[in-house]
Amino acid sequence: MHTTPEQVENQIVAAHAAYEQARDVEPQVRGSWLEAIAAALEANADELVGLGEQETHLDQGRLRFELKRSVFQLRLFRSEILAGEHLGAIIDHADQDWGMGPRPDLRRVNVPLGVVGVFGASNFPFAFSVMGGDTASALAAGCAVVHKIHEGHLQLALRTAALVEKALASAGAPQGLFSAVVGRQAAEALVDHPLTKAIGFTGSTAGGRALFDRACRRPTPIPFYGELGSINPVFVTEQAWDVRRDAILSGYAASFTAGMGQFCTKPGLLFAPVEDTDEVAALLQQELESKSLAPLLSPKLREGFDAALDKVRSAEGVDVLVKGDDAEAPRPTVLATTAEAVLAQPELLEQEMFGPATLLIRYRPGTDLTELAGLLEGQLTATVQGEPEEKLDDLLTVLRERSGRLVWNAWPTGVSVTYAQQHGGPYPATTAASTTSVGTAAIGRFMRPVAYDSFAPEQLPPALRDNNPWNITRRVDGIHQPAGQKAEAR
Amino acid sequence: MHTTPEQVENQIVAAHAAYEQARDVEPQVRGSWLEAIAAALEANADELVGLGEQETHLDQGRLRFELKRSVFQLRLFRSEILAGEHLGAIIDHADQDWGMGPRPDLRRVNVPLGVVGVFGASNFPFAFSVMGGDTASALAAGCAVVHKIHEGHLQLALRTAALVEKALASAGAPQGLFSAVVGRQAAEALVDHPLTKAIGFTGSTAGGRALFDRACRRPTPIPFYGELGSINPVFVTEQAWDVRRDAILSGYAASFTAGMGQFCTKPGLLFAPVEDTDEVAALLQQELESKSLAPLLSPKLREGFDAALDKVRSAEGVDVLVKGDDAEAPRPTVLATTAEAVLAQPELLEQEMFGPATLLIRYRPGTDLTELAGLLEGQLTATVQGEPEEKLDDLLTVLRERSGRLVWNAWPTGVSVTYAQQHGGPYPATTAASTTSVGTAAIGRFMRPVAYDSFAPEQLPPALRDNNPWNITRRVDGIHQPAGQKAEAR
Known part of the structure; x- marks a missing residue:
């Protein structure tokens, strides 16, 4: 079952060879590869969703939406690369009058990195798995991908990988541009291999940090784009609580139980000016009763959830507000504590409970919310x-310093794939806060810029020629030009 | 002389406090700070250049140009931030018809990281030192800077730091936004401090790697933008050699001896189809005779140069083509070997000789230059x-994979500060190949994106408001808009 060291070696070498064939194809061609994968996923949606249901306990509606999102993402990335957005092309014509002295003709374009290792996550069997955001962005960038399968949905992953390989082959992409491996030994070999040029990872803080350290320790270190842990605090102001307490509790209950609480953006902390604890408990209880239940994604994940829940539940000053249960499909739990307790034990705010549980922090009227926010570690999201x-x-600034996405009067679960999306954040939310793993900006992680200095027009790559044969968007002599414009020297 | 641990702690804490005051000022205000520094450097140019002459052995013309470049850089960065280029602002209005399902209103903007530690280099007492590219880009980004002085030009650095502090103060910037420290202990404390959010470094591969490892090992790792070693190969084709051999040798001699060979972009390897070795030796000898000589920057650097030169000179298959000397101001040395020898000992291509020495690699007609290029490690530049x-x-592609800037029929020394410039490259040239330490893109290293999800217009930061109060350039609903345009929802 596990990929042998020889197989991993062969796959990485084949991926590198495919990358060498594919790195300079024109955007139309690369776009057709992404479209071929999208079409294959759509055509096989029933089978894939069925496999997902068997392996993950996630319901069909959710899985269908996630697949739709993954397909949409491939097509959005296709349109980005047709416009050349990922290339970041800049042309500075030679300028005798440049302020620091004559400048030569300088042109800059992003090029792909090479073979990328992508680690699938357990909790999004499509969106952060075989053909999820990291694979889509690496392929869009012009890289080759060796995907480390998450064994929580092994059959689905193997089937998806086979479909992707077949779709790429029929679209004419070089063999080996995408392949998948299984097992821990294969994972480590992938991080260590000299031909691997970057890693995309979504998973636990402990596992992610170990691989990050490994990537940094290499003779030639490589970027490790790891999305690790996040608890996603929500701050309710006194005014909002007065105006719409019930709606807030209802939205919160829906958000923290979505996907049985197994989202990296699950709101795990609610800071609210609760006075009548019983009333809030009753309201939450009522909201939570209607939620559908399912077993967690895997026994291992369940074990981790139980341990984390126990740890927080047994901390000093923490009470049970809504008692869940420990059935196979567990009812959600709401714990409660006070602002004073977390000021005394800030580590209460650092324990992710990956599953259907959350912690309510009651604060007194007049409390300085910025002080509480200042206790937080790095987060993917923070909500007000x-x-x-x-x-x-002040509150928004303190939260901005600690997160990658600020949410206003909405809920952090549900991450749209758009141009402006930022799914990242300071450590330990990620190991690379200046990057995103969702949205079109994700493509840039797998590229690096190269400048062409004083080049003869005949020797320039298409993206940088004055006549703009790829019709892409560029910045010319400091001015942004829409797609398709020629670059005329002044 | 050396900054004490208490002083370092105080300076970092003060820098963080200054950052908190400065992070959200409008571009006009931050731009005025950069201008104040530029004006102060200009006004004190004579004194600074004089100090530089005393401490570095670099000549006045070179130092004046380097200072002019640093001043220009501050003004160029000012114009970038006035246009909001560094903010990367993107507005996606809510869209019910978005392909993966309704998208919320999502807006993205880059925010500064916080306190940045900048390590000065010995070889550019202005351009990569106290007020060099890293400091200028970190301040432009909205960060605070604690600068680690290079003791090779201590008095110049202390004086420059005092001028920068004074200029910032008179322009109204918060106290502590910039300060300088001295000594190794201070350097390590700077890398380790929890409030330090990124490091900019220019220096040796060994020293840089040790600090990179240190930055990665922190409980909260931080980005380490290190520019380390580069040998900057030059490939001469047979045709070019036939057409203009003498001009190439002349340009090469000028480039590798510029600044006594103490440039990170010094061409250290020349691959050329030499047949008559004596004739080439005579031509180079003649070119080199006219070069002015000076002692190297520091005794320590000289020691390293002598050791590196000895190592290459004594390698098997390496001959002396032009014999330098070991005077205090050493005459340049040209060593020579063959393509066959480097194919047998590729490590010959990995030894940087930081000073006036270079290695010529003779290849026979018909030799596959891509094979030779394939032996190279990561480089800042590669020239054809x-x-x-x-x-x-094929040759350009192999070189592109191994470098950050490709130079065509010109020489790699001399790095203009422009929009398209890329001064970086794969390890060991840098520890962060997707970034640049020269050019306007350098600012982005010290920022990270934050998304604003579903925000009330009243709560949005100025850069993301529909009415565009800062008049910056943005991408709105996928379309790039020039500076000053409003963002109207469709």
Whole structure:
């Protein structure tokens, strides 16, 4: 079952050879490869969703949406590369009058890195797995991908990988541009291999940090784009609580139980000015009763969830507000504590409970929310439930320093794939806070810029020629030009 | 002389406090700080250049140009931040018809990282030192800087730091936004401090790698932008050699001896189809005779140069083509070997000789230059001397994979500060090949994106408001807009 060291070696070498054939194809061709994969996923949706249901306990509706999202992502990335957005092409014509002295003709374009190792996550069997965001962005960038399968959905992953390989082959992509491996030994070999040029990872903080350290220790270190742990705090202002407490509790209950609480953006902390604890408990209880239940993704994950829940539940000053249970499909748990307790034990805010549980932190009227926010570690998201006219600059700034996405009067679960999306954040949320693993900017992680200095026009790559044969968007002599424009020297 | 641990701690804490005050000022204000520094450097140019002459053995003309470049850089960065280029602002209005399902209103902007530690280099007392590219880009990004002074030009560095602090103060910048430290202990404390959010470094591969490892090992790892070693190969095609051999040798002699060979972009390897070795030796000898000589930057650097030169000179198959000397101001040395010898000992291509020495690699007609290029490690630059009509795609691609800047029929020394410039490259040239330490793109190293999800207009930061109060350039609903345009929802 596990990929042998020889197989891993062969796959990485084949991926590198495929990368060498594929790195300079024109955007139309690379775009057709992405489209071929998208079409194959769509055509086989029933089978894939069925496999997902068997292996993950996630329901069909959710899995269908996730597949749709993955397909959409491939097509959005296709349109980005047709416009050349990922290339970041810049042309500075030679300028005798340049302020520091004559400048030569300088042109810059992003090139792909090479073979990328992508680690699948357990909790998104499509969106962060075989053909998820990391694979899609690496292929869009012009890289080859060797995917480390998450064994939580092994059959689905193997089937998806086979479909991707077949789709790429029929679209004319070089063999080996995508392949998959299984097993821990294969994973480590992938991180260590000299031909591997970057890693995309989504998973636990402990596992991610170990692989990050491994990537840094290499003779030639490589970038490790790891999405690790996040607890996703929500701050409710007193005004918002007064105006719409019930709606907030209802939204919160829905968000932290979505996917049985197994989202990296699950809101795990709610700071609210609760006075009547019983009433809030009753409201949450009622909201939670209607949620459908399912077993967690895997026994290992369940074990981790139980341990984390026990740890928080047994901490000093923590009470059970809504008692869940420990059935195979566990009912959600809401724990509660106070602002004073977390000020005394900030580590209460650092324990992710990956599953259907969350911690409510009651604060007294007049409490300085920025002080509480200042206790937080790096997060993928931070949410504020407030009123538009409130003066919340300080709180928003403290949260901005600690997160990659600020959410206003909405909920952090559900991450749209768009141009502006940022799915990342300071450590330990990720190991590379200046990058995103969702949205079109994700493509740039797998590229690096190269400047062409004083080049003869005949020797320039297409993206940098004055006549713009690829019709891409560029910056010319400091001015941004829409797609398709020629670059005329002044 | 050396900064004490208490002083370092105080300076970092003060820098963080200054960052907190400065992070959200409008571009006009931050731009005025950069301008104040530029004006102060200009106003004190004579004194600074004089100090530089005393401490570095670099000549006045060179130092004046380097200072002019640093001043220009500050003003170029000012114009970049006025246009908001560094903010990468993107606005995606809510869209019910978005392909993967309704998308919320999502807006993205880059925010500064916090306190940045910048390590000065010995060889550019202005351009890569106290007020060099790393400091300028970190300040432009909105960060605070604690600068680790290079003791090779201590008095110049202390004086420059004092001028920068004074200029910032008179321009109204918060105290502590910039300060300088001295000594190895201070350097390590700077890399380790929890409030330090990134490091900019220019220096040796050994020293840089040790600090990179240190930055990665932190409980919260931080990005380490290190520019380390580069040997900057030059490939001369047979056609170019036939057409203009003498001009190539002349340009080469000038480039590898510029600044006494103490440039990170010094061409250290020349691959050329030499047949008559004596004639080439005579031509180089003649070119080199006219070069002015100076002692190297420091005794320590001289020691390293002598050791590296000895190592290459004594390797098997290496001859002395032009014999330098070991005077205090050493005459340049040209060593020579053959393609066969480097194929047998590729490590010959990995020994940087930081000073006035270089290695010529003779190849026979018909030799596969891509095979030789394939032996190279990561480089800042790679140069081809060829003829425009030659078919050189394979060679250029192999060199592109190994470098950050490709130079065509010109020389790698001299790095203009422009929009398209890329001064970086695969390890060991740098520890972060996807970034640059020269050019306007350098600013982005010290920022990270944050998304604003579903925000009330009243709560958005200025850069992301529909009415565009900062008049910056943005991408709105996928379309790039020039500076100053409003973002109207469709």
